Amino acid sequence: MPSIVHTIKIILSDKRTSIAIIALAIVARIIQLFFFYNMNVDGMYQVMAMQNFADGHGVSASMVLPADLSTIVYEPLIKWPPGYSLLLSPFYILFDHNYIIASLVLDILAAVVLIFTCRKILRILDTPLYLTNLFTLLTGFFIYFFYFINSSDAIAVTFFLLAIYFTLLILKKDSFSLKATIAACSCLFLCGLIKYLFIPVVFIIPAFLLLKGVADKSKHIKRAAAISFVFLLITMAGILTWQKITGGSATYISEPTRGFFPGNLNQIHPAIPASFIDTYSISLVIPPGSLVISIIFRSMQVLHFAILFFAFVYLVRRILKNGFKKITTTDSFFYISFFLSVGITVVLVALSLTVGKEENIPGHWWTYVEEPRYYGLVNVLTHLSVFLLYQYYRIHRSKKFRYIIIGLVVLLLPETFHGIHFTVKRIVNVKTEKYSWQKEWEIQDYAELMIKKHKRPGEQVAVTGYSYYINYRVGIYNHVPVLLDAESSKDPSKLNAKKPTLLLIINETKPEEDDLYESRPGYAGSWEGFDFYVFHVQPH
Structure with a gap:
């Protein structure tokens, strides 16, 4: 058995294998994106706003009225931040005003960047090439919900991962890096520009940098923290102020009912367990609405909060004992991942507690905490964390860590095989399917x-x-x-x-x-x- 494992490591460590795996992951993702592409409702309004922007009418919604069908009325679009519309506009112009091709190209580009960014994060944290390639191979077929439900979330998640990479670069350098700081700030700014959910969450990065810089008495980290915080504060406030001035509201929540709705939390999505076994995949095997699937869903919710609770207790004890002083860059990744996961959850919980359920489609009532694509960043960070546990195994050489890593990787296999089956099916049916x-x-x-x-x-x-x-x-x-x-x-x-x-x-x-x-x-x-x-x- 050791010789087989050693041989697999050698094969996965070969640069030619890296090229083949990256190419396979990109092709698989493109096939999936072609199948799942659809503007849906959110994207529909954002694409319309993009078209109006490209035509010189600002990021706006347009319509005509019964009294005058020949005069177009433009209203600033505030239901969504302007980021996606602005990013899509050059592709729209480039591809001769064909929004479908433009959207697909932007989605594919973001997906490819995400693949390389995840690899860069693993490599900057000294993950062996064979594990980096294994990560790409397994997750390259994963059908993330931000791809399954086509939306701007996928692009926002990509920018957030880029921001995390540049943040790790700042932490790893011994001196101030203006390029890395500007890159991190720009990516975080784009996250908020694309998605309202990320506007409060982006401040977690400069907050962590500040704590780390103060603990280590590192001037270059504190400088990066100060620059990023001030930049984000000014730009995020600028976006919201502009929305308020032009559209009458800084943000937008479609459901007008306000109050206290603790019952909404019953539907919270178990993001961490679902990063391994997706709730949608379970519903393909077990009939939705059955007692069995209800028990599984509740169990996954309990497991989700149990993981967050134990992670919280562990981090609090560690912080109380050592603070943020001299923690490794890999430790920093886990801290950032945890804080971001909690931050996203807190924002969604706050919204679901204070905003009534919305009938998003006839007969279906929806609340924020149940939307799987909102946890897309949590899913990717969870997958990265599985492979970064190797660092602790390398230090401690503990069988416990080894078995944990192997067990978690094995848990990724069902969704990987599901993605492979789905992708192969698309190839086989390419001439008979119509998307x-x-x-x-x-x-x-x-x-x-x-x-x-x-x-x-x-x-x-x-x-x-x-x-x-x-x-x-x-x-x-x-x-x-x-x-x-x-x-x-x-x-x-x-x-x-x-x-x-x-x-x-x-x-x-x-x-x-x-x-x-x-x-x-x-x-x-x-x-x-x-x-x-x-x-x-x-x-x-």
Whole structure:
């Protein structure tokens, strides 16, 4: 057995193996991203804001009103920070205003950077190459929730990991590094610029640097802490102030109900155990809603808080005994990871305790603590921590540490195999599968065809219908505004415009009325379960 283990170590330590594993991880991630890509709802508004920004109208939402379909009204977008929209805009311009290709390229770029950043973190903490490659091989197939539910979270997590890497670089250097400090500050700033959740959390990094610098009497660490804290304080305050001035509110919470809701915490996502065995994967094997899955979920919640509690007790005892003095860079990583995990959890718990549940889709009530993608950074830090435990094994040569590491790595295997199976299935079915974004692209193309076919010279164009999900996609793709008041389109004769306007109405097909549609006024055609109507609105 030792000879086999030694041979595996030699193979995994080869540079050619590194290249092969990195390439495999990148290809697997690209395949997954192509399958999961979808603007969903959050991304839809952010992409619209990006398009308006690229057109010179600021990071804003746009619409037209029934009284004038030809005049676009722009309102500052405050439901989400402007970061994702700003980052996406150059890709949108580069790829000829095709938001789908632009979004995919940005997502892929961020995913590739995340792969290399995780490797850099492991290497800067002196993790052997064979373990670094094993980490990339196992987690490269992991279907993280921030990829599964496509969103800007993946990009924010990537920037946060970059910030952690540069923070470790600051700690490891013997003198002040302006480049590393600027890089860490910039990445943390972008985290807050992309995601409201990270605005309070980013301050954990400069706070830790300050504590470490004071404990070690290190001028260069204290200097980096002061610069990063002041920079983040000014920039984060600037973002929120700008949001307040332009949009009337510094942040945004869609659910208006406020109070005290301790019952919401029953749904908290067990982020640390779920980093190994994902709750969604369990639901694929055990029927959702069953007693068994309820017991498993509650057990995972208990385990999650037990891990946090024991980690907290351990750190408190260690800090009370030695403070932050002379802790290693690897220790610093574990401290930072713990504080960030607690910080994210505290913010989400505070929101769920004070904000009522929101009906995000009909019949489903949602609260912040249950959203798995919000814990994406915790998941990645947990995976990195598993492999960094090797440092303690190397120091103590304890069988206990060895068995713990092996056990935790084995726990990663089910999700890795799940990811491999999923990825291989996508390759096998590449010619027969049609992804959700491809179906939407076809609908958008069909809408473009309807516009080109029915648009008269000099006419403006607007789109409406009862599916805002489709309306915004068609509007963004065809660069036309959306009429939000779909009810007003029931009688197009009552609509008005200062300039002649073609109104495209898109509604879901009702099978029981199929035979009536072609005889209805304005009917232009049908595609993939949607009926298209066109009306020419004249000034009156």
